[in-house]
Amino acid sequence: MLRVGINGYGTIGKRVADAVRKQPDMAVQGVGKRSPDYVAVGADEEDYPVYAVDEDRADEFREIGIDLAGTVDDLVAESDIVVDATPSGIGAENRPLYERHETPALFQGGEDATVAEVSFNARVNYDEAEDADYARVVSCNTTGLSRFLAPLHEHYGVDKTRVTLVRRGGDPDQTGRGPINDTVPDPVSIPSHHGPDVQTIFPELDIDTIGLKVPTTMMHVHSVNVTLENRPDDIDEVIDLFKSEDRILTVPDYAGIDGAGTLKDLAQDAGRPRGDIWENCLWEESLTLQGQDLYCMQAIHQEADVVPENVDAIRALEGDHSGPESRALTNETLGIDLGYLTDRTDLTANRGTPDESLADD
Numbered sequence: 001m002l003r004v005g006i007n008g009y010g011t012i013g014k015r016v017a018d019a020v021r022k023q024p025d026m027a028v029q030g031v032g033k034r035s036p037d038y039v040a041v042g043a044d045e046e047d048y049p050v051y052a053v054d055e056d057r058a059d060e061f062r063e064i065g066i067d068l069a070g071t072v073d074d075l076v077a078e079s080d081i082v083v084d085a086t087p088s089g090i091g092a093e094n095r096p097l098y099e100r101h102e103t104p105a106l107f108q109g110g111e112d113a114t115v116a117e118v119s120f121n122a123r124v125n126y127d128e129a130e131d132a133d134y135a136r137v138v139s140c141n142t143t144g145l146s147r148f149l150a151p152l153h154e155h156y157g158v159d160k161t162r163v164t165l166v167r168r169g170g171d172p173d174q175t176g177r178g179p180i181n182d183t184v185p186d187p188v189s190i191p192s193h194h195g196p197d198v199q200t201i202f203p204e205l206d207i208d209t210i211g212l213k214v215p216t217t218m219m220h221v222h223s224v225n226v227t228l229e230n231r232p233d234d235i236d237e238v239i240d241l242f243k244s245e246d247r248i249l250t251v252p253d254y255a256g257i258d259g260a261g262t263l264k265d266l267a268q269d270a271g272r273p274r275g276d277i278w279e280n281c282l283w284e285e286s287l288t289l290q291g292q293d294l295y296c297m298q299a300i301h302q303e304a305d306v307v308p309e310n311v312d313a314i315r316a317l318e319g320d321h322s323g324p325e326s327r328a329l330t331n332e333t334l335g336i337d338l339g340y341l342t343d344r345t346d347l348t349a350n351r352g353t354p355d356e357s358l359a360d361d
């Protein structure tokens with residue numbers, strides 16, 4: 001049983017802890033936390049041993065009933081692998097701590113790619129992380145774009161990719177972020193940092209990305225255009241291809257799911273923990289083929305899509321499972337497949353020829 005330390009029990013860390021606990025081959029050794037707040041109490045209520053960043057704050061934790069299991073240094077020493085889910089940039093500062101204990105570690109997408117030997121996506125380059133000591137699980141947007149591009153790259157070849165990312169201003173618990181009432185080019189310069197980050201997964205990919213931020217906390221939405229090297233026979237072939245992907249939910253026309261709000265409502269109705277959506281959500285109706293150009297829109301739940309990726313990355317570093325084996329085990333243990341939504345649709349329904357779908361507009 002792999003002992004997994006989670007250093008940084010926040011938006012990502014607490015979700016990764018819950019996902020690790022569901023795995024048959026790993027257990028949470030403990031979680032690292034800086035502040036004795038409601039989230040720390042939550043960890044204690046979940047029976048996760050709490051380790052403090054700063055041992056001088058032990059009394060503050062004790063005052064809210066949390067007897068610390070030790071310091072983060074102790075957590076690293078006692079773990080077989082650490083998932084660093086600290087704020088952007090702190091992971092790189094922590095790497096010497098992991099090196100000192102010779103404890104393999106995962107970092108998150110807010111770190112610069114140089115923090116680890118490999119930037120990781122379970123669908124694309126699992127093998128590259130096998131037996132590595134350090135890996136960076138790329139951020140939510142890069143995870144979502146990597147999963148989307150992988151089957152297109154494999155089946156048709158990708159000549160050029162252009163993405164506009166309409167990103168959430170911050171997470172629900174990040175009360176200090178915005179914008180509150182604006183649509184902000186962010187960054188105003190082009191390309192945004194997302195293209196180069198996707199190239200840490202697909203080094204040869206020609207991709208341009210544009211980023212904006214808007215007043216929502218729920219999900220990011222991508223508007224994607226991919227020029228394919230080889231033209232699919234029709235758009236249903238492409239839909240079938242995405243349906244065969246384990247972490248892409250193709251949202252059918254009939255479902256009445258018209259945005260992030262209804263997606264989150266679906267996840268909550270389905271009983272997903274925290275209403276989390278681990279998959280890319282790709283609107284089938286947006287999938288459009290014009291010649292060799294494919295267009296579509298997909299939603300990415302930033303708080304959740306990297307969670308199964310972290311679980312798979314743990315297995316990749318351990319080296320005992322293949323990528324498909326790990327992904328299947330992770331998907332099964334996280335559970336609550338939303339695929340029932342798409343299984344009800346009849347793909348033979350008349351969708352018109354691909355070019356007609358644009359000509360009618």
Ligand SMILES: NC(=O)C1=CN([C@@H]2O[C@H](COP(=O)(O)OP(=O)(O)OC[C@H]3O[C@@H](n4cnc5c(N)ncnc54)[C@H](OP(=O)(O)O)[C@@H]3O)[C@@H](O)[C@H]2O)C=CC1
Pocket residue numbers: 007008009010011012013032033034035036053072085086087088089090108109110111138139140171302303306
């Ligand atoms: N939030 C998101 O949408 C996504 C975030 N990521 C990436 O994941 C990483 C974590 O982000 P997120 O979960 O949002 O961050 P949060 O701010 O939600 O959580 C950070 C956690 O780290 C703790 N912490 C702070 N400083 C230290 C330290 N020096 N040592 C140990 N723990 C520390 C915090 O404790 P305390 O709260 O007590 O200060 C908190 O528990 C970042 O790299 C981010 O870019 C990736 C995909 C999506």
Ligand SMILES: O=C(OP(=O)(O)O)[C@H](O)COP(=O)(O)O
Pocket residue numbers: 088109110139140141167171211302
């Ligand atoms: O990991 C994240 O960073 P953030 O919480 O600092 O925005 C985002 O979900 C990724 O967003 P970005 O990479 O588009 O800035």
